[in-house]
Amino acid sequence: MIQEETRKGPWTEQEDFQLTCFVGQFGDRRWNFIAEVSALNRTGKSCRLRWVNYLHPGLKKGKMTPQEEKLVIELQGKWGNRWSRIARKLPGRTDNEIKNYWRTHMRQQAQERKRSLYPSASSSKGGSSPSSTITTDSASPPENGKESFYDTGGNPEKTVMEKANEDKVRNSETTVMGKENEEEGQTGKGYSLDDLWDEIALSECSLISPIYGGWTEDSHTFSCTLAGSPALQYSDSLWEITEEESKILLPLRDQLYPCGAPEGAYNTDYL
DNA sequence: AACGTGCACAACCGCCTAGCA
DNA sequence: ATGCTAGGCGGTTGTGCACGT
Structure with a gap:
């Protein structure tokens, strides 16, 4: 497969959008897969960081209370x-x-x-x-x-x-x-x-009671619902792309690249 | 108004661990 | 049992902005 140089530095809105879409479809665990299939030219790690620290819908913005x-x-x-x-x-x-x-x-x-x-x-x-x-x-x-x-x-x-x-x-x-x-x-x-x-x-500080807002300590397994996307559900196999997923990918590509996918977008190895 | 400094935040790096073949 | 790989975590760095002088 053709491996372009990995992008670094600040994320663009387009990248954020792409990542959000793909996480919505494939879940927030298969980061290398997402990185490859989304053609973001980012490492899986980088994608994960961006998601966890910035794009995650459950994040609170603004100053700490x-x-x-x-x-x-x-x-x-x-x-x-x-x-x-x-x-x-x-x-x-x-x-x-x-x-x-x-x-x-x-x-x-x-x-x-x-x-x-x-x-x-x-x-x-x-x-x-x-x-x-x-x-x-x-x-x-x-x-x-x-x-x-x-x-x-x-x-x-x-x-x-x-x-x-x-x-x-x-x-x-x-x-x-x-x-x-x-x-x-x-x-x-x-x-x-x-x-x-x-x-x-x-x-x-005196004794402080923990802040819980419907949040559970093991709530890493979060479920994301994107506009127009089904609730986030990923398959048991983390690394194999399923037929279901490949069906999802094609319309997603059209959504992200209305004028045609760029070179390397959607590694067809997975399709 | 210009400059310098500190703050806040985003992002990367390296290491560790768990899971799997 | 062992080696490999992806994910997770803590530490560090870079940068833009706000504020004071």
Whole structure:
């Protein structure tokens, strides 16, 4: 088959539309299949990301509510940076969104904290880095080793330990499904900024009840109904195109490419 | 008005895991 | 039992916009 160079970068409206149509028809699991058959020249991964983070109809747009913010803080303190897991507790929010929120929120907290500790310190916007030990800005990467924006590591050794512990936790967690590990996020012995964040978070939030809006924790299996499309149902076989699907593809092609499908659109291997 | 800075968000990368042949 | 592949996840980077100076 002819493999054009994979597209990268921002998605166009047309691409979004195409992806939405194909996900509507084939479900939100067969990403490589969708990527190929839609001729988007995107990787399956990229398609999935776009769908999950942007096109998913269940997504909430706009700012996080105070309730959501508190919940994020609470759950982050409880589970650490398990964003996808945290996201499951926040209907309509993606792990990416929460991750981004946490990053900016924590940066703000760090700046505020710094200001309260060192009132004489510059408080102008140009102040950039919240503190000498806190490297939260991706624009100014740390010189020594890799530190994430929340692994802002007061203790350089910790990140290694922490990682090892987190991996352990993750492994045990994935094997023991459904068991929520209370120790999560309480890894390592050093006092890093992670701990500082936890402290900040705990100091400002009280017990928060989870937000449920008809959302279930295992609601990944979402069912999408597109205008004019049947409710999303995918076949048992993930990788074989069925006769049914091939019947769907042809009219869809006409819909997307009224003037004729471009070269490579709809890999006919599948038809 | 122009410029600089920080924020918010989208997207990519690399690694890990589960499922299957 | 093992290797391969797709999907999932966390971390990181890039970019446009808003806001302050």
